[in-house]
Amino acid sequence: MRIWRNKRKTDRSDEDHSFQVLLQRLTESDEFTQFTYASRSSTLCIGYYTSLVDTEILHRDILPYLKELEIMNALPNVLPIEEVSLEKDATKIQEQLLRGFILIFDINNLNQMGLAKASVERTRQVTIPEVEFSVVGPKEAFVEALDTNINLVRKRLPLADLVIKEMQIGNLSKTRVSVLYIDGIANQENVNTVVQRLSELQVDQINDSSYLTQLIQDNQNSPFPQLIDTERPDRIASVLGDGKIAILVDGAPHGLIGPTTFFEFFSAFEDYFLNWTVASFFRLVRFFAVFFSILITPIYVAVLTYHYELIPKDMLSTLVTSRSAIPLPPIMEAVVLELTIELLREAGARLPTKVGQTIGIVGGIVIGTASVEAGLTSNVLLIIVALGALASFTTPVYQMGNTIRLIRFPFLLMAHYIGLLGVAVSFCFLLIHLLRLSSLGRPFLEPFYPLRVQDLKDSLIRLPFSMQTKRPIQEQTEDTMRFNPMKAKEKDDI
Structure with missing residues (x-):
């Protein structure tokens, strides 16, 4: 029994020492505040980080009730706050203090420390979506809390x-x-x-x-x-x-x-708020716009560099007239215009909203007109690059739009070196890369690879909800049925 008492005294002294070390480390920061407060039977010390604690909660819900506190074990029953606990571990005490808790302890008894939550909540209000805005549907977006x-x-x-x-x-x-x-x-x-x-x-x-x-x-x-x-x-x-x-x-x-899957990045959530025929049309427009954005400039470079015979006779005179005074080869002309578009886009995104819009519109008009008049670029390529940039904005997910902007440049270089064969080779490499990709272990090009007919109902086109009775095979769900198709078709009229 004597040995047990000596060990218990040693543990207490270690806990007191660790807590004193913690207090010393906390007081090194000017942000940490502590003061004494007299209760009915003892003198309490209260400490907290001023930037993390709501002082209104402290003065309204904690200090008035501490006057009635007799022993620390009764602290959870005295304070009208949900998260109140007693703790001995110095590490856990520090973690809770950094989450907005208030430390309460008896100066004469360091066996138990009380912690009461009084964190301040400073977050912006729920607003409308800015990136995935939709005309139809809910207008709530996530915040930082x-x-x-x-x-x-x-x-x-x-x-x-x-x-x-x-x-x-x-x-x-x-x-x-x-x-x-x-x-x-x-x-x-x-x-x-x-x-x-x-x-x-x-x-x-x-x-x-x-x-x-x-x-x-x-x-x-x-x-x-x-x-x-x-x-x-x-x-x-x-x-x-x-x-x-x-x-x-x-x-x-x-x-x-x-x-x-790859196809979900081109599916706007607004598609589900519209009629299935309209939504399917918009999806097909987006897919066409993506391929147009990637391929149109490389095809222009390849045709003008190697494949003149592909140019229609009615259009040949227009191209000859527009390029007669251009000193640059098609690849340099295309790269300069593509980089100019990217510079304008980055400048518009980094500047304040009103200034960025002005820079994007005025800069595009001024630079485009000046480059054509100076003979650095042809007006035909200027129109093609502008349409390609506009088509890249149709992707509903911002990250995929960045990817489309990037992969245009390898297509351009391959088109310059070996013409349309280079475009085909680049497309093959792109397709092989997509075939090898997976998302959390699931195939990225599903439902086309592997072919799953059931999931085709909501990929390139969106069929009516009444035909989408099963959940996607991609997720391998435990419950595969959304609803009973027979009951869904029943209509009880008066």
């Missing part, structure tokens, strides 16, 4: 089966990351893949969901994104019902969706 974003999803899916697994990632940032899926629908293999990749990350900081996109996607060297980045809570709620996995990051106004 994780709890608010989860609330936006929860109110659209009031299900007990909606599972949210939260973890902290980042040795320095300690960023909260939540994985969302519907139990009973989502494939458990997909869930385990996402959770494993996130839990094994060894990084210092996660400042945005884009960090996770680059870290957990299957091929980190590919210019093609393998996870969809969205700012719409209605889109995440919809894909969760299809069996996909969603990732929300604290401090990021965008969520991640996976597994995904």
